[in-house]
Amino acid sequence: xxxxxxPTSMDCAEGRAANLPCNHSTISGNEYVYWYRQIHSQGxxxxxxxxxxxxxxxxxxxxxxxxxxxxxxxxxxATLRDTAVYYCIVRADNYGQNFVFGPGTRLSVLP
Amino acid sequence: xxxxxxxxxxxxxxxxxxVILRCVPISNHLYFYWYRQILGQKxxxxxxxxxxxxxxxxxxxxxxxxxxxxxxxxxxLKIRSTKLEDSAMYxxxxxxxxxAQETQYFGPGTRLLVL
Numbered sequence: 013x014x015x016x017x018x019p020t021s022m023d024c025a026e027g028r029a030a031n032l033p034c035n036h037s038t039i040s041g042n043e044y045v046y047w048y049r050q051i052h053s054q055g056x057x058x059x060x061x062x063x064x065x066x067x068x069x070x071x072x073x074x075x076x077x078x079x080x081x082x083x084x085x086x087x088x089x090a091t092l093r094d095t096a097v098y099y100c101i102v103r104a105d106n107y108g109q110n111f112v113f114g115p116g117t118r119l120s121v122l123p
Numbered sequence: 124x125x126x127x128x129x130x131x132x133x134x135x136x137x138x139x140x141x142v143i144l145r146c147v148p149i150s151n152h153l154y155f156y157w158y159r160q161i162l163g164q165k166x167x168x169x170x171x172x173x174x175x176x177x178x179x180x181x182x183x184x185x186x187x188x189x190x191x192x193x194x195x196x197x198x199x200l201k202i203r204s205t206k207l208e209d210s211a212m213y214x215x216x217x218x219x220x221x222x223a224q225e226t227q228y229f230g231p232g233t234r235l236l237v238l
Contacts, residue, residue, distance in 0.1 A: 115165060
């Protein structure tokens, strides 16, 4: 089972920041936090990942709390094309470790 | 930017028939994966493959399933005798290395419909 909990759905106004929370209270020291998204039935798209430091790339920012029990994905200026299901996944450093997807958060960006 | 590609995009087959789903992973990647997603459900791991052998598989990946890397570029998933419940999106993924810090990149998927 997934080791994360996320809200089922969220809305965000176009042009505003979308802040997607994720709880992973049982995360272990060697587990990374990953975010993927899935638009319609397309393949999951990698967004960002981190271990304990905040991370930023061209798509998003990832804020991880100091105790690592939760994190927030920030899309700084959401567009209609960001409407998707967003998955927060924790992943251990084991050989060939697969991703365990939960139900994710369905983000609707509204005009 | 390199991408994982999959063919066909859609496949319709009769129950009991064999299907082969094809994937071309990103060229310098060494680890390959298949996942599936039944309509309206979660993405589920099927199998991982490295160095020409299965490294991990889920309980979904029973004797009806097999994987192969027939040449230096393709990675295939074969379902020997399809069942109605095999209808799903099948996603191939690849990664450069194993380890939690290594990202997996997913293909666009093959939609399999078993009638």
